[in-house]
Amino acid sequence: MRVLSGVQSSGRLHLGNYLGAMKQHIELQDEHECFFFVANYHSLTTVQDAEALRAYTRDVALDYLAFGLDPAKVCLFRQSDIPEVTELAWILSTVTGKGLLERATSYKDKIAKGITPSMGLFNYPLLMAADILIYRSDLVPVGEDQVQHVEMTRQMAGYFNNTVGCEVLKRPQAKLNEAMVVPGIDGQKMSKSYGNTIDLFDPPQQVRKCIMSIKTDSTPLEAPKNPGRCNVFALYKLMAGPDEVNALEERYRTGGMGYGEAKKMLADVVERVLGPARRRRESLAADPDYVEDVLTTSARKARAVAREVMADVRDACGIVTAKDTGC
Numbered sequence: 120m121r122v123l124s125g126v127q128s129s130g131r132l133h134l135g136n137y138l139g140a141m142k143q144h145i146e147l148q149d150e151h152e153c154f155f156f157v158a159n160y161h162s163l164t165t166v167q168d169a170e171a172l173r174a175y176t177r178d179v180a181l182d183y184l185a186f187g188l189d190p191a192k193v194c195l196f197r198q199s200d201i202p203e204v205t206e207l208a209w210i211l212s213t214v215t216g217k218g219l220l221e222r223a224t225s226y227k228d229k230i231a232k233g234i235t236p237s238m239g240l241f242n243y244p245l246l247m248a249a250d251i252l253i254y255r256s257d258l259v260p261v262g263e264d265q266v267q268h269v270e271m272t273r274q275m276a277g278y279f280n281n282t283v284g285c286e287v288l289k290r291p292q293a294k295l296n297e298a299m300v301v302p303g304i305d306g307q308k309m310s311k312s313y314g315n316t317i318d319l320f321d322p323p324q325q326v327r328k329c330i331m332s333i334k335t336d337s338t339p340l341e342a343p344k345n346p347g348r349c350n351v352f353a354l355y356k357l358m359a360g361p362d363e364v365n366a367l368e369e370r371y372r373t374g375g376m377g378y379g380e381a382k383k384m385l386a387d388v389v390e391r392v393l394g395p396a397r398r399r400r401e402s403l404a405a406d407p408d409y410v411e412d413v414l415t416t417s418a419r420k421a422r423a424v425a426r427e428v429m430a431d432v433r434d435a436c437g438i439v440t441a442k443d444t445g446c
Contacts, residue, residue: 122151123256123291125198127160128175129165132182133299134389135309138357139262143296145188147260148261152192154254154421155183157414160205161246164239165312176327180410182319185400190413198250203425208249210432212242214278220244224267232312245437248272253425255289262296269293275382283435288428301357304333317389320397327386331379340377351381359388390435 124144126136147153159172166172176197183195198204220226230236251259251272259269269291300308303315310316312420317329333351338344346352346368354366367384370376394395394416404409433440 120151120257121254122147122153122258122260122294123155123251123254124260125156125161125250126179126183127158128177128179129162130174130175130311131318131320133176133309133311133318134354135303136318137186137319138301139296141183141186143260145183148189148192149266153256154196154256155188155193156196156201156250156421158196158198158250161243164237164243172297177274177407177410181400181403182415184397184403184410184413185320187396190417191275194421195413196418196419196421201253201422201425203422203429204246204249204253206429207253207432208242208246209277210436210438211248211252212245214282215245219271219274223271225264228298229312234312244268244271245275248275251291252276252288253428255420255424256291256292257289257427259291260294260296263300266293266295279432280434285435287431287435302353304329304350306334307348310381319393320400323390323394323397326389330386330389331382332367333382333385338378341374343374344371344376344378345424346371346380349378349381351378351385355385355388357379358385358392363388 122144124140126132126140132141134286140194144153144155157176159176162172162175166175180195184190188195219239224237226241226243229240234240247268248271251269252275259272261269270293273290276290280286303309303313305313305315305319307313317326321329330351333354335349335351339342346356349371352371355367358359359367365383371381
């Protein structure tokens, strides 16, 4: 089956990105045909500094490779290397009602948080649908907050197919990531826009400092604690092994342990995961030509698929190009 997912290059990636997406993506590379892209067009809704966007785009690729993504198994490419995506987004907009986009909960949530609305933000589901449909994807790994966008993608594919009278676009299925919600240091969902992240490749001492600042309640050290209501335990459960999780849960319920000790245990297991990846990333960053070659080579493969799909889309709706007329 073909798996498709993307990660925005709108800032440095954090633990929420790794646990909520990257970890599952890398595990899937041994099970399916995987297409993973750096969503730099999507990032334009928040990053409008050219130098920063170029750096963030390169950094996403470095981070994936550092955690073990194998370019011999996976297509890892830039969204902007596939111009057919934006062409398909426009065509989808001609068969999609405004009401569908207005129902997007992620758009409404951002507006409620005071983010200035742009047409790019409003049309985000159209571009995401094009990202998915242009490769005839079967599965789309997403967090719980993105399931609606996959359902909207299915609806848009249906609108187009019904309009042209044939099944041109494949309707994908959402695949829920294991870590559906990753808490930030303040207990909200970990997100750059909330300023509550633990960045992946900060120096170890900075990562530890961030972890020690995680918000907890005021339960006394000697009292039993509820692991199900603790942000520290929630992160530990996503990072540690089953036996370690069971042991810490028992200590929570027994009492006699403060949150500070739990935070130190979390910091240790986080460094156990991030340390080797940090060292690989430093080595990869010293060879920028290799990273660019990975992105370019993968883009050729991805674009070959996109061209075939786009040719079918144009034919179905009557769009003629110079190539079609022999000019």
